[in-house]
Amino acid sequence: MRLKEILLLAIVSGAVAFFSEKAVGQSLREYADQKKILIGAAVEPSLFKEPAYVATLAREFNMIEAENALKWAAIRPDRGTFNFKPGDEVVAFAKQHKMKVRGHTLLWSEYNPAWLTKGKFTPSQLSDLLHEHITNVMKHYAGEVFAWDVVNEVFEADGDVEPSIWYDQPGIGLNGQGTVYVEKAFRWAREADPRALLFYNDYDTEGLNPKSDAVYAMVKDFKRRGVPIDGVGIQAHIFNLSTKDIADLEANIARLTALGLQVHITELDVGLPLDAKGQVANAVDLQRQAEIYRFIAAACLKQAGCTALQTWGFTDKYSWVPGFTKGAKGAALLFDKAYVAKPAYRALLSVLKGRKRSATSGTAPRSN
Numbered sequence: 001m002r003l004k005e006i007l008l009l010a011i012v013s014g015a016v017a018f019f020s021e022k023a024v025g026q027s028l029r030e031y032a033d034q035k036k037i038l039i040g041a042a043v044e045p046s047l048f049k050e051p052a053y054v055a056t057l058a059r060e061f062n063m064i065e066a067e068n069a070l071k072w073a074a075i076r077p078d079r080g081t082f083n084f085k086p087g088d089e090v091v092a093f094a095k096q097h098k099m100k101v102r103g104h105t106l107l108w109s110e111y112n113p114a115w116l117t118k119g120k121f122t123p124s125q126l127s128d129l130l131h132e133h134i135t136n137v138m139k140h141y142a143g144e145v146f147a148w149d150v151v152n153e154v155f156e157a158d159g160d161v162e163p164s165i166w167y168d169q170p171g172i173g174l175n176g177q178g179t180v181y182v183e184k185a186f187r188w189a190r191e192a193d194p195r196a197l198l199f200y201n202d203y204d205t206e207g208l209n210p211k212s213d214a215v216y217a218m219v220k221d222f223k224r225r226g227v228p229i230d231g232v233g234i235q236a237h238i239f240n241l242s243t244k245d246i247a248d249l250e251a252n253i254a255r256l257t258a259l260g261l262q263v264h265i266t267e268l269d270v271g272l273p274l275d276a277k278g279q280v281a282n283a284v285d286l287q288r289q290a291e292i293y294r295f296i297a298a299a300c301l302k303q304a305g306c307t308a309l310q311t312w313g314f315t316d317k318y319s320w321v322p323g324f325t326k327g328a329k330g331a332a333l334l335f336d337k338a339y340v341a342k343p344a345y346r347a348l349l350s351v352l353k354g355r356k357r358s359a360t361s362g363t364a365p366r367s368n
């Protein structure tokens, strides 16, 4: 074949692939729009140069969140500099494709720059730094980021508050006072951008367990005392193919939304065992993975207060799971490395397509 013919063939087969994908039916975002739920994915703005990445994202999702670009280490390379450029690219992409933007995150024990963690700051200096950070970042994205994970992952599995730079090492001056430092961050956040929805976000909090009980107790107390909070993020990083640990997800969402809080599923992925070559070890696992996606999506869709469902990335080409599990697990997302939809995608699509949203259980207190 001559070069011209090869090029023509490539264009034609690309078009066929594109239209046959469309012919399969509507996208996740089209069904999600009908059901008035947000369907999101975590993104890396450096990948916006990859056409398949952009096309899939724009076609399937109505919300995005920076996977890393808004974290301290990314946005705050040194004490005096705020690097908003990658975050601004996420916002621009969302505008171009009519998507909402979630923000992640303003206070976390991880992904902090060395100048901060090794800086030997006093509690009062750390308090000022955190206050300044929350204020500057939220003001920069005011009107662009509609919801923020203000605080991320502060509890241990047993429900105790985890040691961290912000709590007790040395902390912002509220060491030993449980979640009072979390409360402080939420108050600063509401002052910085009164229109943004403020979320607490954590992992291993899908079912009813000591950790999700601790989250529930904290947010219930916040609501009772008027501490500003609008929602709880349930990360849903799943590494177990049985639904045992997450069986109570629906009940957990119900008790949180009964407080007048929204729930977002924020970081859904389902890691599968990989063989030595990095391939899915067992073909049956893809189906089991699909059932987990179906289970989680159904638990969310059933309740009006569960207003967003987001996956942590969307293609197995780019996922934190293999790195995090040292190669043991992977293939955790909706699309394979070639952007082909997996059984998990079809399961999610069918849930979004099928179920009527309940108007009774749970409330969505703030609608922006």
Ligand code: XIL
Residues within 6 Å of the ligand: 067, 068, 111, 152, 203, 235, 267, 320
């Ligand atoms: C992860 C990212 O996916 C990685 O790229 C990064 O190296 C570390 O952070 N819980 C969270 C997310 O709240 O911010 C984490 O994201 C995954 C676990």
